[in-house]
Amino acid sequence: MEGAVTAVLLAATHLPSSDDVASFLLNTLNGLTAGALYFLVAAGFTLIFGLMRVTNMAHGSLYLFGGYLGWSIADSTGNWWLGVVGAALAMGVVGVLMQQVFLRPIQGQDLREALVTIGLSVVAADLLLAHYGGLTYNFTPPDAINGATDLHLLGLFYPTFRLFILGLAVAIGVLLWLMLNRTRLGIIVRAAIDDRAMVSALGINIQVIFALLFALGALLAGLAGVAGGSFTSLAPGEDGHYLLASLIVVIIGGMGSLEGTAIGALIVGLVEQYGLAYAPSYAEIIIFAIMVIVLALRPQGLLGRPA
Amino acid sequence: MTSRLALATAIRIVVALVLVTFPLFGSDFQVIQIGAQSLFLGIVALSLAFLAGYGGMVSLAQTAIYGVAGYAFGILAVSHPSPGLGVGPLVVTQAYPWWVGAIGGLAAATVVAFLFGLISVRTRGIYFLMITLALGMIVYNFAEENYTILNGHGGIGGEQAPRLAGISFGDPRPFYYLCLVVAALLYLGLTYLVRSPFGLALQGVRDNARRMRALGYWPEAHRIAAFTLGGFVAGVGGILGVWYYQTISPGSIDLTRTIDILIIAVVGGLIYFEGAFLGALIFVLVNNFASSYTDRYNTVIGLTFLLIVLFSPNGIVGLGQGALRLARAALRRRPGAGGRQPQDAAAGPAAPAGRAGTGALSAEESSDKIIGV
Numbered sequence: 001m002e003g004a005v006t007a008v009l010l011a012a013t014h015l016p017s018s019d020d021v022a023s024f025l026l027n028t029l030n031g032l033t034a035g036a037l038y039f040l041v042a043a044g045f046t047l048i049f050g051l052m053r054v055t056n057m058a059h060g061s062l063y064l065f066g067g068y069l070g071w072s073i074a075d076s077t078g079n080w081w082l083g084v085v086g087a088a089l090a091m092g093v094v095g096v097l098m099q100q101v102f103l104r105p106i107q108g109q110d111l112r113e114a115l116v117t118i119g120l121s122v123v124a125a126d127l128l129l130a131h132y133g134g135l136t137y138n139f140t141p142p143d144a145i146n147g148a149t150d151l152h153l154l155g156l157f158y159p160t161f162r163l164f165i166l167g168l169a170v171a172i173g174v175l176l177w178l179m180l181n182r183t184r185l186g187i188i189v190r191a192a193i194d195d196r197a198m199v200s201a202l203g204i205n206i207q208v209i210f211a212l213l214f215a216l217g218a219l220l221a222g223l224a225g226v227a228g229g230s231f232t233s234l235a236p237g238e239d240g241h242y243l244l245a246s247l248i249v250v251i252i253g254g255m256g257s258l259e260g261t262a263i264g265a266l267i268v269g270l271v272e273q274y275g276l277a278y279a280p281s282y283a284e285i286i287i288f289a290i291m292v293i294v295l296a297l298r299p300q301g302l303l304g305r306p307a
Numbered sequence: 308m309t310s311r312l313a314l315a316t317a318i319r320i321v322v323a324l325v326l327v328t329f330p331l332f333g334s335d336f337q338v339i340q341i342g343a344q345s346l347f348l349g350i351v352a353l354s355l356a357f358l359a360g361y362g363g364m365v366s367l368a369q370t371a372i373y374g375v376a377g378y379a380f381g382i383l384a385v386s387h388p389s390p391g392l393g394v395g396p397l398v399v400t401q402a403y404p405w406w407v408g409a410i411g412g413l414a415a416a417t418v419v420a421f422l423f424g425l426i427s428v429r430t431r432g433i434y435f436l437m438i439t440l441a442l443g444m445i446v447y448n449f450a451e452e453n454y455t456i457l458n459g460h461g462g463i464g465g466e467q468a469p470r471l472a473g474i475s476f477g478d479p480r481p482f483y484y485l486c487l488v489v490a491a492l493l494y495l496g497l498t499y500l501v502r503s504p505f506g507l508a509l510q511g512v513r514d515n516a517r518r519m520r521a522l523g524y525w526p527e528a529h530r531i532a533a534f535t536l537g538g539f540v541a542g543v544g545g546i547l548g549v550w551y552y553q554t555i556s557p558g559s560i561d562l563t564r565t566i567d568i569l570i571i572a573v574v575g576g577l578i579y580f581e582g583a584f585l586g587a588l589i590f591v592l593v594n595n596f597a598s599s600y601t602d603r604y605n606t607v608i609g610l611t612f613l614l615i616v617l618f619s620p621n622g623i624v625g626l627g628q629g630a631l632r633l634a635r636a637a638l639r640r641r642p643g644a645g646g647r648q649p650q651d652a653a654a655g656p657a658a659p660a661g662r663a664g665t666g667a668l669s670a671e672e673s674s675d676k677i678i679g680v
Contacts, residue, residue, distance in 0.1 A: 053433070055433050055436070055437060102613075102617070105617075106617070110432060110433045111365060111432055111433055111436065112616060112620065114433055114436060115569075115573060115612075115616045116613060116616050116617065118566060118569065118612075119609050119610070119612040119613035119616055120609075120613065121609075122566060122570070122605060122606075122608065122609030122612065123605075123606050123609035123610060123613065125605070126603055126605035126606040126609060127603075127606060130602070130603060130606075240444075240561075240562035240563075243562075244440070244441065244444045244562070247437050247440060247441050248441050250437075251437060251438060251441055255434070280452065281452060281453045281454065281455055282453075283452065284445050284448040284449040284452060285445075285449060287445065288442075288445045288449075291426075291438075291441065291442075291445075292426055295426055295427075295429070295430075295438070296426070299429045299430055
């Protein structure tokens with residue numbers, strides 16, 4: 001998970017402060033914003049898992065595919081926002097196709113579903129490499145959310161785009177929470193998490209709900225692809241990176257729990273950034289230790305429910 | 308029963324003969340690139356087949372454990388480390404004899420596997436897969452970012468297979484035979500083990516941990532022991548692998564390599580020990596030969612894997628067995644084979660009871676639970 005970080009460390013060194021407090025503040029912000037990005041990626045993963053028990057190992061591929069596609073759209077139209085919307089919608093469609101064609105025939109066989117998505121991710125990685133090559137792609141977000149923001153604190157400036165990601169993650173988190181807790185669809189989804197068969201027996205077409213949720217999860221991955229690609233960059237291998245980030249986030253936070261995912265993402269983001277700043281060789285060991293502690297005390301994750 | 312057994316024995320004898328005589332007619336390239344590489348990749352996949360088939364644990368940490376053995380060997384037994392990708396070694400490697408490195412590497416792999424087992428055995432199925440993948444990738448990330456012990460991205464180069472009694476095991480044919488003997492020992496050892504009381508209890512735990520607990524067993528202990536043993540087997544693959552590549556770096560244990568081992572085991576047939584080696588052979592062949600026809604050989608591998616998972620969850624070996632069964636059924640239906648009919652019919656129902664004791668059949672049956680049919 002080192003890739004997400006270099007850019008910001010560079011930014012941090014240019015900022016006018018060598019003060020410990022200032023650097024701690026910057027590291028905290030780096031951690032919060034990295035956590036925000038991890039939340040954006042992992043939210044879709046956990047939604048799909050929570051409802052359907054499908055471990056979508058191609059989630060990272062949807063992220064990378066969405067990112068590349070968003071880059072192409074933004075590059076040809078010159079509009080970053082179009083890239084975001086286009087990538088998100090396209091990945092939503094790709095997600096539904098994936099679910100209907102490959103996963104629906106083997107529905108309920110969770111290990112086989114995971115293996116199928118692994119196969120898809122291998123093919124996707126190779127085809128994306130064929131089309132986009134091994135180059136690194138960088139976005140240019142619009143001026144309004146680019147550049148640096150004056151924090152009015154210790155004379156610090158901070159990359160505006162990272163603050164934008166933080167805001168975006170909070171907004172999406174709130175929207176998802178409202179959707180799950182305040183809408184009819186949310187009630188159906190939560191009921192289906194508890195008892196799928198009973199929900200179908202009540203006359204609700206559960207397959208439509210599955211397809212919708214899969215589309216939503218994939219859409220979030222595509223959105224995160226453009227956001228994350230603009231945050232750092234896009235390159236082959238990022239698919240695996242964000243898949244693993246999502247895995248660790250949901251293992252710590254609790255699989256299938258939106259709130260748990262937010263907490264897990266924050267923990268991973270902060271630990272990673274503090275680790276890089278204060279114990280560069282051992283950040284992974286700290287993440288490992290946290291995972292071990294969580295699993296030892298609560299095998300289902302912080303806010304997860306026992307399987 | 309007897310005809311089936313005779314056929315199986317005949318196949319085994321032919322395969323063994325081909326494997327032993329292969330270096331006599333194969334070129335250097337074939338012996339080392341195809342033969343030896345398939346064997347040690349097969350050993351790593353074998354550890355996964357053992358865990359998945361008999362423990363119900365589809366582990367994605369086997370590649371990382373393989374890497375632990377390789378790194379430990381490098382640190383202990385490389386006298387003149389060759390710098391990796393442009394970065395000079397910052398690490399102090401020890402120039403101990405090769406056997407210290409080998410034993411140390413196996414010990415390190417076994418200990419790490421034990422720790423990973425402790426962490427992950429409380430979870431099952433898909434959770435187990437996710438947690439072992441996360442553990443494996445933590446090892447990878449650690450190797451990537453640690454420059455003080457593991458030399459970061461460049462890794463540690465300069466590992467060499469030993470010279471013993473005038474034979475240099477780094478040469479193609481001696482190395483091939485070394486891999487073959489080790490693979491055969493592990494294959495036979497595990498085949499024996501899964502039929503031992505421990506192996507049967509492990510299968511009991513796989514099928515119904517609660518019932519085993521009620522019978523007085525301690526399921527977690529069995530699973531940890533199995534995972535540790537699987538780690539040892541992967542570690543053996545790691546030592547052979549590091550002798551083969553003469554270098555170990557994060558690139559040897561990244562996500563792609565991790566998935567490769569899964570692909571190998573699944574394509575061969577996740578629950579069959581033979582499948583691990585067959586899958587490795589297919590994988591190595593595709594890698595070596597498809598790459599001369601197309602740049603997209605990873606797509607070929609990925610699609611093969613996808614098709615196997617969708618249509619033949621028991622892999623190539625499962626396909627072969629299905630074909631044999633069909634052929635036998637067809638033979639039985641032919642009027643000409645009528646003389647044998649009663650005998651075979653009698654053997655049919657008796658077969659499960661006869662083979663249950665070997666454990667082989669129950670693994671086959673439980674594959675439904677492992678991949679889910």
